[in-house]
Amino acid sequence: MTEVYAEFRDAVNMTPAELRKWLDTAESQEVGQKSSAGGESVGHDSGRKIIGILGKKKGDLTEADEKHMQKVVGYVHRHMAQRPDGDVSESRWRYSLMNWGHDPLKK
Numbered sequence: 001m002t003e004v005y006a007e008f009r010d011a012v013n014m015t016p017a018e019l020r021k022w023l024d025t026a027e028s029q030e031v032g033q034k035s036s037a038g039g040e041s042v043g044h045d046s047g048r049k050i051i052g053i054l055g056k057k058k059g060d061l062t063e064a065d066e067k068h069m070q071k072v073v074g075y076v077h078r079h080m081a082q083r084p085d086g087d088v089s090e091s092r093w094r095y096s097l098m099n100w101g102h103d104p105l106k107k
Contacts, residue, residue: 011102
């Protein structure tokens with residue numbers, strides 16, 4: 001779990017407070033693939049799970065948490081490789097990544 005945890009902490013560069021605030025925005029809720037049941041997007045749901053993971057001590061993480069951390073790392077790495085040209089500050093690409101806990105404009 002240590003390697004996955006380190007990769008997850010590198011991929012997720014938003015704090016729980018930043019992510020919670022972001023998930024409450026209209027922009028956050030307008031991007032991403034909707035689940036088969038409709039309603040909330042997969043990324044928005046992931047953001048809520050990330051907040052929960054970030055709120056736990058490393059020793060309290062479950063197998064399900066580890067699986068989700070792997071999913072987050074894969075998503076962030078894939079989408080960072082697909083960065084569009086030009087200004088991305090108000091792009092669906094950035095907003096989707098932010099739902100997954102990564103703001104590509106954050107230093």
